[in-house]
Amino acid sequence: MDMRPADAQHWIERAAPTHPSLIDTSHQTGHLFGFINIPMAIWINEDGVIVRNAESASIERSPLRDAEISESLPEPVKMLLTEVKNIPDHSEAYRAAIVDWAHRGSESPYALAPDEVIARSRPRDQSTAEATACFEMGQHLASQTPANMDSAITWWRRAHDLDRSNWTYKRQAWTLATTPEGAEENDLFQDASETYGTSWIRDVVAGGGGANYVVGPDLDPVVG
Amino acid sequence: MILTDIDRVTAAEFAAGTGWEPKPEGLCRGEICVPAPTALRPDGTVDVAVAAARLGMPMVHDATHGLHALGPGSSSGHQLSTAVAADPELLDSDLNPFRLSRLHGRKVLLVAWSSY
Structure with a gap:
């Protein structure tokens, strides 16, 4: 989600992914799928149906979570690190859920029924x-x-x-x-x-x- | 959806921008049709104000630049009104158009990321 494609392109080039890497220059995936922060993800099954709605999608623990907050650091850095450490870490469980769905498909307990996906999607007023x-x-x-x-x-x-x-x-x-x-x-x-x-x-x-x-x-x- | 001339929005343009197709029976998306008898004008253009009101879509106006922007519908109370994934046109890394529907037949983990 980057208005300027070049901002995303150089990250994609560096990562050299084997999967499609798509650029959303208008943030349309935000209101279409519920992405309000990054990283977030949805799961879409083989029929094009969402089976998990948008939610935080970290799959590995950020090293910043374990960084020592030295008293000698500037105050803004200390504040930033403190709040980063306070962000809930679901990475291990979320990665395991993805793997389970990849193997078991609709039999996975993490794959939701359509009504549940809609009910869990972000409220919109x-x-x-x-x-x-x-x-x-x-x-x-x-x-x-x-x-x-x-x-x-x-x-x-x-x-x-x-x-x-x-x-x-x-x-x-x-x-x-x-x-x-x-x-x-x-x-x-x-x-x-x-x-x-x-x-x-x-x-x-x-x-x-x-x-x-x-x-x-x-x-x-x-x-x- | 950005509107440069609110009085000349065709049914096709409205459908492309909102996902709701103006038809004689109403504003339709898949099997759902919302009655809106006066939304589709005889000349094939859409009375955007009527359609927006029926679908709970807010519309904002920039008088300086002569633009309107139409937000998504809010009448269902949720971001999703169907679990069928929308099919927006995105760009691949070479800036060619790419629709998610190209990936039908495979499981897709769609991860949102950005440079910021």
Whole structure:
């Protein structure tokens, strides 16, 4: 999910994957499937039917979780690492669930019935739906030549206010403000204070901290 | 869905942008049809305001640039109204169009990632 294809392409080239790597320049997979942060995933069966809805999809433990938080570190780094450690880690169980589904298909207890998939999908009210319209308006204006970035930022701010837990809307917009085009690495701190009056860590803390940052997979067997 | 001229949206354009196909019997997606008697005009264009209201789609307007943006329907209360996966047109790494339906017949683990 990257507005600028080149931002994704160089990561794909470096990884040299054997599977299809697709670029969504309009964030349409966000509102179509429920991706509001990354990494998230859905499972689609051989018939094109979703059997698990969008949920956090880490499959290995981040080394940042085990990093020592030294007192000598700058305060922003300490805050960032503290909240990263607070993000729930479901990676081992989620990876095991994927493997189980790959082997057992519809017999896997992790493959859900259509009604369950719909029921577990993210709630959508008028506010979150309007956020999608605002974000798309911003994307359209930012993609014009020349880009109408001031107008785009106004629409993106509105999208962020309407859907505060949509991290892809925030992080895409913040990154465009904090990372020069063509940069090899993004601004880790995503401090968009000058443009958006906020930053990644400020919004994470405002949302209750790292514990609330991801849509954790519900891997309990379905009863009934 | 971005609308540059709200009065001249064809049924095909509306269907491509929203997944809802305007038909005489209503606004239809798969087997579901939402009655909307005046949404499809006799000339084949769509009264977007009527259709949006029936489907619970918010519409925002940028007067400076003469644009409207139509959000997704919210009437079902959930992001998904069907488990049948949508089939958006994405780009492969060489920037060629790629639809997920090309992968039918195989299990697909669709992982969202980004450079940010």
